[in-house]
Structures are given as structure tokens and as C-alpha cells.
Amino acid sequence: MKRRLEVLIYSQKILLIIAGIAAIIISIADIFGILSIPWIADRIELITLLLVGLFLTGITILFTETTTNIENEIKKLPGVEVMQFEDAADVYNYVTTQLITAEKSVDDITWGSRKGYRTKNEAKAYKKYVDVIEKVCKKDIIKYREISSLSDENYFNRSMHLIEKGYYNYHLGYYDTLKIQLPLMSFIIIDSKKVIVGFYRVPVLSPEGEIYLCITNDNIVRLYIDYFATLWTGSDKIKDTTNINENLISQIKEKLNIK
Numbered sequence: 441m442k443r444r445l446e447v448l449i450y451s452q453k454i455l456l457i458i459a460g461i462a463a464i465i466i467s468i469a470d471i472f473g474i475l476s477i478p479w480i481a482d483r484i485e486l487i488t489l490l491l492v493g494l495f496l497t498g499i500t501i502l503f504t505e506t507t508t509n510i511e512n513e514i515k516k517l518p519g520v521e522v523m524q525f526e527d528a529a530d531v532y533n534y535v536t537t538q539l540i541t542a543e544k545s546v547d548d549i550t551w552g553s554r555k556g557y558r559t560k561n562e563a564k565a566y567k568k569y570v571d572v573i574e575k576v577c578k579k580d581i582i583k584y585r586e587i588s589s590l591s592d593e594n595y596f597n598r599s600m601h602l603i604e605k606g607y608y609n610y611h612l613g614y615y616d617t618l619k620i621q622l623p624l625m626s627f628i629i630i631d632s633k634k635v636i637v638g639f640y641r642v643p644v645l646s647p648e649g650e651i652y653l654c655i656t657n658d659n660i661v662r663l664y665i666d667y668f669a670t671l672w673t674g675s676d677k678i679k680d681t682t683n684i685n686e687n688l689i690s691q692i693k694e695k696l697n698i699k
Contacts, residue, residue: 532568535636552592
């Protein structure tokens with residue numbers, strides 16, 4: 441791209457310089473009466489108009505082509521575009537489509553602070569999202585790691601269902617946040633290529649006005665990957681490969697008053 445732009449800019453500079461020099465020569469010649477030749481004198485206005493046209497054409501081409509090339513190259517850069525979603529339902533629907541197309545891995549943070557706030561559309565989209573998680577876990581080629589606070593019976597049953605199904609590639613890490621009123625941000629990483637992030641206002645604020653983004657910038661995604669890896673390392677493992685911590689499951693059930 442750099443070389444193409446250099447050639448383009450150089451060629452247009454030459455055109456502008458030629459047009460400018462010619463205009464100066466004609467102006468000086470006209471002042472000193474050098475252009476007294478009838479054929480030239482009768483066409484001064486046309487010649488001037490031609491030079492102005494060349495000058496403006498060069499400027500236009502230079503600006504248009506340069507801008508177009510820059511825009512085209514920017515569009516090719518990975519992760520320049522950041523998607524923003526209207527609401528949680530849109531996020532769930534988008535995540536569902538991305539989970540279906542996942543090829544290698546899914547790293548999912550589910551703090552579970554958002555409950556009791558779902559609209560009808562959100563609840564419908566959420567159910568589809570949960571159903572697709574199980575479909576993904578059925579694929580042996582995809583490693584699904586989830587970190588969750590299992591903050592209520594719904595989230596607990598959701599995760600226990602996947603464990604009870606015996607999906608080898610489903611792994612679950614746990615943090616006890618029941619007594620912490622801290623707004624934690626949830627996110628999901630698909631194939632280590634993109635991160636969908638949001639769900640952070642509850643329980644401190646209502647979810648209205650919450651911002652949800654999908655980011656594919658390599659450096660930002662790497663940050664989330666490293667952050668997830670840090671959280672995963674520090675989590676209490678409820679399920680890791682085939683190892684299931686039954687004692688921890690019993691403790692969580694007791695905390696949630698689940699029979």
C-alpha cells in the first residue's frame with residue numbers, strides 16, 4: 441500500500457507542479473506583453489481555464505485516490521471494526537450465531553449477576569443461547585471453558601446439566617461472589633479471535649444503558665484471553681477434564697438452598 445500511495449502522490453505532484461509553472465509563465469508573459477501574438481492572445485482565457493482545470497483535476501484525483509486506498513487498506517486490517525449492540529437480546533442472538541460456527545474453543549465468563557431483568561425478547565434469546573451451549577459441548581473438537589459464580593438456582597442447574605451429561609470438553613471454574621456486591625463484567629471469547637463483552641451494571645445499577653461490544657482487534661482479544669487464563673487459574677475447579685468436585689457442588693447447593 442505504501443509504495444502505491446507514494447507513486448500516486450508523486451505523479452499527482454508532478455501534474456500540479458507543471459500546471460502551476462505554466463500558469464505562472466503565462467501570467468508573467470502576459471504582464472510584459474510577450475503574449476501579443478494574436479492566436480495566443482485571443483485564447484488566453486481558454487488557456488488559463490485549461491490550466492485551472494488541470495490543477496483542480498490533479499487535486500481531486502490525489503485526494504480521492506489517496507482516501508480510497510487508505511479506506512480500503514483500513515478495512516483489511518484485523519479488528520478495526522467494533523460492533524455495538526442495541527440490547528441484551530441482540531447480544532444473546534449474536535453470541536448464539538458465533539457459538540454455532542465455533543471451531544476450536546469457547547471461553548465464557550458467566551458471573552450471573554443479571555437475573556430478574558430480562559424482557560420477553562431477552563428471555564427468548566437467552567434460551568436459544570443456552571440451548572446452543574449444549575450443542576457446542578457435544579462437539580468433541582471444541583473446548584468449552586466456563587467461569588461462573590453459580591449465583592442462583594438457574595445458573596447452577598444450567599451448569600450441572602452439562603456436567604451430568606458427561607460432556608468431556610465442558611470445563612467449569614467457580615468463584616463465590618454471593619456476598620460481594622461488585623459489578624463484574626461478563627464476556628465470551630470465540631476461537632481466540634473475537635470477544636463479546638458486556639453485562640456489568642447489575643447489581644449496582646439497572647441494565648438500561650449498558651454497552652455491549654464485539655471486538656476482534658488482536659491485541660485487545662489477547663488481553664481478554666490472558667485475563668480469562670488468569671481467572672481460570674485462580675478459580676475453584678468444579679469440573680476439569682473428567683475430574684468433578686462433588687464436595688464443592690454440595691457446598692454450593694447448600695448455599696443456594698437447593699434440595
